[in-house]
Amino acid sequence: MNFIKTIVAAGLVAASTTAAFAADITGAGATFPFPIYSKWADAYKKETGNGLNYQSIGSGGGIKQIQAKTVTFGASDAPLKAEQLEKDGLVQWPMVMGAIVPVVNIEGVKPGEMVFDGETLASIYLGKITKWDDAAIKKLNPNVKLPSEAITVVRRSDGSGTTFNFTNYLAKASADWKSKVGEGTAVEWPVGVGAKGNEGVSGNISQTKNSIGYVEYAYAKQNKLTYTGLVNKAGKPVQPTVEAFQAAASNADWAKAPGYYVILTDQPGEKSWPITAATFILMHKAATDKAASQEAIKFFRWAFKNGGKAAEELDYIPMPEGVVTLIEKTWAAEIKS
Amino acid sequence: MAVQSDVIDDAGPYDRAKALSAFKLGDVTFYWITRLSAISVLLILGGIIISLIVGAFPAMKEFGISFLWTQRWAPSADPPVLGALGPIYGTLVTSFIAMLIAIPVGLGIAIFLTELCPQWARRPIGMAIELLAGIPSIIYGMWGFFVLGPFLANTFQPFMIRIFDGVPVLGAIFAGPPSYLSLFNASLILAIMVLPFITSISVDVFKTVPPVLKEAAYGVGCTTWEVVRSVVIPYTRVGVIGGVMLALGRALGETMAVTFIIGNSFRISSSIFAPGTTISAAIASEFAESDGLHQSGLILLGLLLFVLTFFVLAAARLMLMRLDQKAGK
Numbered sequence: 150m151n152f153i154k155t156i157v158a159a160g161l162v163a164a165s166t167t168a169a170f171a172a173d174i175t176g177a178g179a180t181f182p183f184p185i186y187s188k189w190a191d192a193y194k195k196e197t198g199n200g201l202n203y204q205s206i207g208s209g210g211g212i213k214q215i216q217a218k219t220v221t222f223g224a225s226d227a228p229l230k231a232e233q234l235e236k237d238g239l240v241q242w243p244m245v246m247g248a249i250v251p252v253v254n255i256e257g258v259k260p261g262e263m264v265f266d267g268e269t270l271a272s273i274y275l276g277k278i279t280k281w282d283d284a285a286i287k288k289l290n291p292n293v294k295l296p297s298e299a300i301t302v303v304r305r306s307d308g309s310g311t312t313f314n315f316t317n318y319l320a321k322a323s324a325d326w327k328s329k330v331g332e333g334t335a336v337e338w339p340v341g342v343g344a345k346g347n348e349g350v351s352g353n354i355s356q357t358k359n360s361i362g363y364v365e366y367a368y369a370k371q372n373k374l375t376y377t378g379l380v381n382k383a384g385k386p387v388q389p390t391v392e393a394f395q396a397a398a399s400n401a402d403w404a405k406a407p408g409y410y411v412i413l414t415d416q417p418g419e420k421s422w423p424i425t426a427a428t429f430i431l432m433h434k435a436a437t438d439k440a441a442s443q444e445a446i447k448f449f450r451w452a453f454k455n456g457g458k459a460a461e462e463l464d465y466i467p468m469p470e471g472v473v474t475l476i477e478k479t480w481a482a483e484i485k486s
Numbered sequence: 487m488a489v490q491s492d493v494i495d496d497a498g499p500y501d502r503a504k505a506l507s508a509f510k511l512g513d514v515t516f517y518w519i520t521r522l523s524a525i526s527v528l529l530i531l532g533g534i535i536i537s538l539i540v541g542a543f544p545a546m547k548e549f550g551i552s553f554l555w556t557q558r559w560a561p562s563a564d565p566p567v568l569g570a571l572g573p574i575y576g577t578l579v580t581s582f583i584a585m586l587i588a589i590p591v592g593l594g595i596a597i598f599l600t601e602l603c604p605q606w607a608r609r610p611i612g613m614a615i616e617l618l619a620g621i622p623s624i625i626y627g628m629w630g631f632f633v634l635g636p637f638l639a640n641t642f643q644p645f646m647i648r649i650f651d652g653v654p655v656l657g658a659i660f661a662g663p664p665s666y667l668s669l670f671n672a673s674l675i676l677a678i679m680v681l682p683f684i685t686s687i688s689v690d691v692f693k694t695v696p697p698v699l700k701e702a703a704y705g706v707g708c709t710t711w712e713v714v715r716s717v718v719i720p721y722t723r724v725g726v727i728g729g730v731m732l733a734l735g736r737a738l739g740e741t742m743a744v745t746f747i748i749g750n751s752f753r754i755s756s757s758i759f760a761p762g763t764t765i766s767a768a769i770a771s772e773f774a775e776s777d778g779l780h781q782s783g784l785i786l787l788g789l790l791l792f793v794l795t796f797f798v799l800a801a802a803r804l805m806l807m808r809l810d811q812k813a814g815k
Contacts, residue, residue: 207774306767316562338752342749344667357639
């Protein structure tokens with residue numbers, strides 16, 4: 150993809166030279182953390198006078214651009230494997246978390262009333278369960294009145310980190326899903342209609358009766374969608390709450406994961422929400438522009454220290470303190486100034 | 487006087503040659519400027535084709551010609567399996583249905599506007615048509631998503647499904663369950679989007695029919711219908727087909743509105759009320775997060791769309807030539 154790379158690189162070189170002039174840090178990548186990164190950048194600029202220019206072009210684009218060294222940092226919803234990091238001389242760490250929740254639109258069903266487990270969710274998305282009053286769904290929800298209507302399955306049409314984490318969870322929960330569909334930012338969906346973006350899926354769910362979909366928790370909350378609970382790895386039904394999301398992050402074994410390669414789905418712990426996801430920052434160990442690199446680290450340090458409240462206001466979940474301490478150590482050890 | 491005539495005699499031949507060469511220089515410059523402009527089109531086109539082929543090469547090597555009739559699209563499978571049949575089918579079906587609706591309606595509007603419409607209503611209707619062309623495609627997409635889709639899914643589609651239930655062939659085409667993200671919804675939006683192309687070009691060419699021809703036809707007692715059928719349409723055939731082709735080109739390549747409302751499913755279903763995808767919608771959806779073979783496959787899809795559009799336009803030219811030959815006899 151050389152020609153595309155060249156065009157993107159040319160554009161970015163132009164962008165980054167002007168940015169450097171204004172003493173700004175440049176970043177590009179995942180769309181999911183864009184609202185919180187821009188909010189942090191805003192507050193940071195007010196405090197320190199240093200700006201941050203973040204372009205939300207998608208995780209894939211973020212990885213490509215940090216590899217091409219056209220930005221100070223890249224951002225991705227899916228972490229890179231340790232070998233890949235080593236090959237490109239990159240450091241990676243989780244910056245902030247979100248969660249993915251199943252949402253439904255069934256008449257009379259209120260938020261949090263229904264509960265699914267991974268196996269049932271996978272069966273619905275495989276097209277094996279086609280009606281709401283299927284025995285498997287009834288067994289999990291004995292007290293909910295379920296109609297004998299066909300299930301309209303909604304999923305993302307665009308490649309996305311949300312889809313990556315959702316399919317990753319289904320692959321962990323169901324062997325059938327793993328062998329037939331697998332995981333990825335865009336997969337071969339057996340059934341369902343595809344809608345663009347979290348907005349598309351939320352819009353679709355709220356308009357279509359008897360539908361099911363998955364969205365970022367923030368979208369479900371802001372659009373007042375009927376989210377459901379999930380049965381986690383410990384076999385306990387949990388509701389999507391900040392505590393449940395943080396429990397998943399705390400219970401993950403970050404210290405032993407090279408390059409923080411932890412996908413937060415299906416984590417152990419009685420309180421853990423099963424589809425939690427971190428979004429990652431990627432930077433070069435030895436950046437060509439060391440000043441910008443240092444500036445970026447300063448910003449991230451500031452964000453970990455002061456950005457938690459802002460994150461919660463936007464329905465993101467700050468990284469637990471233990472993980473932040475680990476990340477600080479990584480910075481000190483790996484990033485050369 | 488003698489002095490003056492001397493001057494003229496001396497200056498004459500000299501000035502004439504200079505003026506001529508100046509004219510010639512101007513002419514040659516003009517010739518080359520226009521020629522370079524024309525060549526630049528070919529260069530740009532060639533550049534696009536070459537970069538598409540280069541980008542698509544890994545996918546071509548991997549999947550070969552079977553890319554064309556493989557229905558599976560599994561970019562995350564190991565190894566990835568990519569096939570273009572679903573998007574090709576969706577592109578052709580949505581464009582076909584869109585043209586099926588837009589051609590008669592568009593021509594109808596054009597004929598009404600030029601032949602039957604009272605003078606005072608021509609401008610408002612004409613302007614409304616032009617305005618349709620000016621609406622950004624994302625707005626059509628949103629309208630299809632929030633307004634047309636629910637109406638179709640709740641009212642029109644259940645009605646059609648009930649009517650054709652059990653009828654062979656048609657029953658399968660209009661099979662349920664109703665969904666407001668479907669091939670049919672996308673086709674309808676496309677039809678509305680290409681309508682202005684057909685209408686405004688037809689109106690323009692209908693206006694070129696010499697009044698004397700029409701008056702002569704009316705003079706021998708033709709009805710309006712006969713005048714339109716036997717005088718106006720044959721006289722303007724080339725222009726009308728040109729407008730239709732322009733519309734078809736737009737329908738084949740329209741991306742944003744279609745991505746919104748087609749449902750983006752790579753599976754081919756016999757029902758037009760089922761979700762599908764088109765080549766451009768598939769590229770727009772997946773390109774940003776794609777890499778490696780997946781991205782190459784998407785570029786190959788783009789190349790296919792390019793070729794498809796080229797063949798459709800070439801076929802139209804050929805058809806036009808045949809018609810002209812027939813008319814010549």
